[in-house]
Amino acid sequence: MKKIMDEFKDLELKLTPQRLAILGLILDKPGRHPSAEEIFSKVKEDYPSISLATIYNTLDVLTKKGRLVEITIDSKKKHYESNLDPHHHIVCTCCGKIGDVWDEELIKKLPVSDVGDFEVQGWHINFSGICKDCREKQGNN
Amino acid sequence: MKKIMDEFKDLELKLTPQRLAILGLILDKPGRHPSAEEIFSKVKEDYPSISLATIYNTLDVLTKKGRLVEITIDSKKKHYESNLDPHHHIVCTCCGKIGDVWDEELIKKLPVSDVGDFEVQGWHINFSGICKDCREKQGNN
DNA sequence: CTCTCAAGTAAGAATGATTCTAACGTAAGT
DNA sequence: ACTTACGTTAGAATCATTCTTACTTGAGAG
Ligand SMILES: [Mn+2]
Ligand SMILES: [Mn+2]
Ligand SMILES: [Zn+2]
Ligand SMILES: [Zn+2]
Numbered sequence: 001m002k003k004i005m006d007e008f009k010d011l012e013l014k015l016t017p018q019r020l021a022i023l024g025l026i027l028d029k030p031g032r033h034p035s036a037e038e039i040f041s042k043v044k045e046d047y048p049s050i051s052l053a054t055i056y057n058t059l060d061v062l063t064k065k066g067r068l069v070e071i072t073i074d075s076k077k078k079h080y081e082s083n084l085d086p087h088h089h090i091v092c093t094c095c096g097k098i099g100d101v102w103d104e105e106l107i108k109k110l111p112v113s114d115v116g117d118f119e120v121q122g123w124h125i126n127f128s129g130i131c132k133d134c135r136e137k138q139g140n141n
Numbered sequence: 142m143k144k145i146m147d148e149f150k151d152l153e154l155k156l157t158p159q160r161l162a163i164l165g166l167i168l169d170k171p172g173r174h175p176s177a178e179e180i181f182s183k184v185k186e187d188y189p190s191i192s193l194a195t196i197y198n199t200l201d202v203l204t205k206k207g208r209l210v211e212i213t214i215d216s217k218k219k220h221y222e223s224n225l226d227p228h229h230h231i232v233c234t235c236c237g238k239i240g241d242v243w244d245e246e247l248i249k250k251l252p253v254s255d256v257g258d259f260e261v262q263g264w265h266i267n268f269s270g271i272c273k274d275c276r277e278k279q280g281n282n
Numbered sequence: 283c284t285c286t287c288a289a290g291t292a293a294g295a296a297t298g299a300t301t302c303t304a305a306c307g308t309a310a311g312t
Numbered sequence: 313a314c315t316t317a318c319g320t321t322a323g324a325a326t327c328a329t330t331c332t333t334a335c336t337t338g339a340g341a342g
Contacts, residue, residue, distance in 0.1 A: 053301080056299085057320080078300090106252075116240045125264055125265070130260045191293095193293095285340105288339095291335080293335095303324080307320075309316100
């Protein structure tokens with residue numbers, strides 16, 4: 001109840017009920033990677049007059065301040081999460097669900113030899129695959 | 142002159158001057174990863190009346206037929222290339238230039254242990270870094 | 283050779299995601 | 313309480329992409 005309010009103080013951002021609701025929602029769903037639109041529908045339940053632009057602005061400022069991470073595994077839209085520990089992602093080619101990939105090897109160091117004329121700063125691996133739910137549905141056919 | 146026309150026959154796609162120009166342009170620039178808009182400006186030099194939608198349609202059908210690959214390293218827009226050999230990419234955090242990463246290890250097999258409930262089908266690594274040009278420009282400050 | 287028609291094509295309209303702008307609210311300093 | 317400066321947010325605008333529909337083309341029928 002108190003902690004999330006301090007988060008905004010720490011980030012030097014003004015605390016508003018809308019922002020509280022947006023960050024609170026994302027913190028509430030560990031392991032999820034909601035899109036702006038998904039966050040919008042949820043927050044609208046409590047703040048029916050909130051604008052989608054406020055969602056985008058808030059996600060943007062929280063990402064720039066380093067409190068959220070932007071996941072770009074879905075070329076249709078951005079997804080967000082609050083878990084800042086470096087990790088990779090996997091998307092289901094069937095239903096689009098996004099999962100975390102916590103593999104120490106792939107996070108700490110990647111044995112790459114040739115990146116042309118570039119100096120590597122970081123990397124992110126986008127896996128694709130089929131989730132458990134979709135495998136089970138396929139099995140029923 | 143003849144080969145590119147056969148490409149469309151092989152793909153079972155009707156040959157049009159616009160399509161010829163679009164694919165020809167991409168084949169002409171190995172190592173580049175142009176966006177729809179970039180292709181549009183170039184093709185428009187020869188076909189001033191061409192629509193941007195035609196570019197999107199053509200890129201889409203050529204991608205679906207497997208003749209082009211869609212690169213999603215840039216969250217702002219898609220990029221395309223004609224090199225079908227599996228490889229990864231690196232984007233310059235300074236100027237946005239996209240480079241190829243041809244590393245056998247990372248292409249053939251990735252030693253991944255935990256992907257949750259997913260069955261892995263494939264992966265693509267997005268590296269970020271600084272390109273040679275930008276490094277040299279920084280040095281001049 | 284000409285007609286029909288089904289399938290393919292492409293321009294402009296529509297959509298969806300994201301960003302911009304300008305009016306508004308807030309709070310610190312006087 | 314008044315001013316002012318700054319952050320906030322709704323709606324407008326923009327950008328990338330997709331949809332719709334009138335047009336084109338060419339294979340087969342007559
Ligand atoms: Mn994650
Ligand atoms: Mn490439
Ligand atoms: Zn699935
Ligand atoms: Zn650069």
